[in-house]
Amino acid sequence: AQKVTQAQTEISVVEKEDVTLDCVYETRDTTYYLFWYKQPPSGELVFLIRRNSFDEQNEISGRYSWNFQKSTSSFNFTITASQVVDSAVYFCALQTGSSNTGKLIFGQGTTLQVKP
């Protein structure tokens, strides 16, 4: 079975706090791709990052960082020094190498609220 689980439905933090959004995936494929998307209150989906299964190097982009661990099938997303503008729904998604549809398997999303 292929599945993405985002166990945290909602997270609320105060501005400048660090916050980690969890993502656990399931797949039997050895080649797969993981994505994070952001959906702000305005509703659009914004691509944040893509990671393939052969590259476990962590990545940092400004205040955003991603921790990919194949041993635990996790691809967690950390926002450092959160800001009100980070308030959004964040989706983790999986695309398997064997998929012939290009389908993204989305988690249910984590709603992040950053309070001033």
Added chain:
Amino acid sequence: NAGVTQTPKFQVLKTGQSMTLQCAQDMNHEYMSWYRQDPGMGLRLIHYSVGAGITDQGEVPNGYNVSRSTTEDFPLRLLSAAPSQTSVYFCASSYGGPYSNQPQHFGDGTRLSIL
């Protein structure tokens, strides 16, 4: 460069009506797809296309038709709207085919309500 453009942004229909959700991209992407987003269910693939003239079904295709006469356009048709089709619809596109695993770029969505 507009990216992926969806129209309309909002629509209210009565049960049994038909309509077409428009999607256009100006990035010359081969792959295009339609998803629906429902509370608690994430996004689910409806139909997809790997190029002009080629379409196929995704996870939840019933009640929807698509066509791909040009690389740029990928309209989604609701044949006879049902309340269960109330949802937010997203169109996406990416470079290459389904095996390319390139990031899919999404439109702003169409919020559809069926009464």
